[in-house]
Amino acid sequence: MQLTLTTPRLILRPFTVSDAADVHVLVSAREVAALAANIPHPYQQGMAERWIATHESAYTTGLGVTFAITQRADERLCGAINFVIDPDHHNAELGYWIGLPYWNQGYAKEAARELIQYGFSHLDLYRIYASHLGQNLASGRVMQKVGMHYEGCLRQHLLKWGVYDDVIYYGVIRNDFSA
Numbered sequence: 001m002q003l004t005l006t007t008p009r010l011i012l013r014p015f016t017v018s019d020a021a022d023v024h025v026l027v028s029a030r031e032v033a034a035l036a037a038n039i040p041h042p043y044q045q046g047m048a049e050r051w052i053a054t055h056e057s058a059y060t061t062g063l064g065v066t067f068a069i070t071q072r073a074d075e076r077l078c079g080a081i082n083f084v085i086d087p088d089h090h091n092a093e094l095g096y097w098i099g100l101p102y103w104n105q106g107y108a109k110e111a112a113r114e115l116i117q118y119g120f121s122h123l124d125l126y127r128i129y130a131s132h133l134g135q136n137l138a139s140g141r142v143m144q145k146v147g148m149h150y151e152g153c154l155r156q157h158l159l160k161w162g163v164y165d166d167v168i169y170y171g172v173i174r175n176d177f178s179a
């Protein structure tokens with residue numbers, strides 16, 4: 001059973017199909033898709049349901065875990081955060097998005113800190129890494145603030161909406177994080 005995690009302002013819980021309509025609204029925003037490497041835009045009907053339907057098998061096979069980021073105060077969905085896990089190497093790629101109405105309130109940092117802690121303490125991960133587009137300075141800031149370290153830049157690696165952009169990698173090793 002996938003755990004539910006709590007932070008001072010957030011509850012991180014598994015998605016259910018009843019979240020699909022809210023996911024659709026939040027992820028459809030052009031501003032959200034514009035900064036992420038892999039969110040389709042326009043975000044078509046049915047995509048949220050299909051995405052949510054992948055979560056349970058990813059969790060049971062140990063290949064990933066995804067949490068809905070919800071506000072403790074009113075249970076409102078404000079984003080998502082996940083690991084894509086490579087069990088052979090005890091590493092995972094961290095990913096996240098926050099809905100536009102909830103930006104710049106510290107939610108990504110709060111959720112990412114909790115997930116990294118959970119990854120090292122409950123998922124037996126040794127290394128956690130993440131990447132962001134060069135233009136996505138806010139995501140880079142989140143990675144820095146949660147204790148990840150700059151690892152390198154793949155210059156002009158992705159063609160995002162017709163423009164080549166860098167992909168910048170951050171990572172943290174379990175021993176660094178505990179220290």
Ligand SMILES: CC(C)(COP(=O)(O)OP(=O)(O)OC[C@H]1O[C@@H](n2cnc3c(N)ncnc32)[C@H](O)[C@@H]1OP(=O)(O)O)[C@@H](O)C(=O)NCCC(=O)NCCS
Binds near residue numbers: 037131
């Ligand atoms: C990136 C994203 C997750 C950040 O979520 P958030 O909840 O707003 O992040 P937080 O409030 O926790 O932290 C944002 C940090 O970036 C800073 N920031 C915001 N906009 C910025 C900008 N344009 N340039 C530089 N820094 C910026 C904030 O000041 C804050 O830093 P601080 O702690 O030093 O004040 C959110 O903007 C998002 O979902 N974007 C679209 C999807 C996406 O980019 N996903 C990640 C893919 S790698």
